[in-house]
Amino acid sequence: MQRLQAFKYEVMPTGEQQRNMRRFAGSCRFVYNKALALHKERHERGEKKLGYAGLCRLLTEWRNCAGTPWLRDAPTHPLQQSLKDLERAYTNFFARRTDFPRFKKKGQGNSFRYPDPKQVKLDQDNSRIFLPKLGWLRYRNSREVLGAVKQVTVSASGGKWYVSIQTERDVDQPFP
CATH class of the missing domain: 1.10.10 (Arc Repressor Mutant, subunit A)
Incomplete structure (x- = not known):
């Protein structure tokens, strides 16, 4: 059975990376x-x-x-x-599932997503991730990322930046 799972970590960018x-x-x-x-x-x-x-x-x-x-x-x-x-x-x-799309405001939900896993390199041993045009970013590695990387989202919340790594992996079918 395929399982999608996301792992979220706080990023420790340099000043130039944070501006970018x-x-x-x-x-x-x-x-x-x-x-x-x-x-x-x-x-x-x-x-x-x-x-x-x-x-x-x-x-x-x-x-x-x-x-x-x-x-x-x-x-x-x-x-x-x-x-x-x-x-x-x-x-x-x-499809009447939600309201009409709204314009995005500055400072609310600042995020962007890299959908191509071939562009992202994850180095868990050194607690860093490579993102195009940002370079190697250090992150607080609190647990191991399991599975193959599918996409990466970089977001800001409360003055801090976070990286969410969505992965896909095979797991055994759970018993009821």
Whole structure:
């Protein structure tokens, strides 16, 4: 039986890494809000909703635009993941499972996710993890990570930064 499990640790970033994490979270929030505003504009004009692929093409334009050169500094996968999150929010809204997607506010729920496990390197012996464009981050290793890494989420809460490592592993079927 496959088991998904997440392990959350406090990260001890350097000053430069902390600034980059704030910037990356802000970039993901900007992309999410810009795509949501675009959806609202298109809806008011009576146009069809853009899908995820269309938004990814626009993301490339936004990254190459002279007005937003700082988007190039952020890793691409977390930006694309924020567009997937918006797509999922729209799907849930139209399935009547939740309210209409809202704009994200600065300082609330600052996070970004690396969905590709090939980009992440975990060194448990030295209590550090490698994330693209951040480098090696030290974390407080309180327990062993079990299984293969599936995705990594970096989030801020209460002035501290955390890393959540989602893993997948085989376990025996529990007996009733």
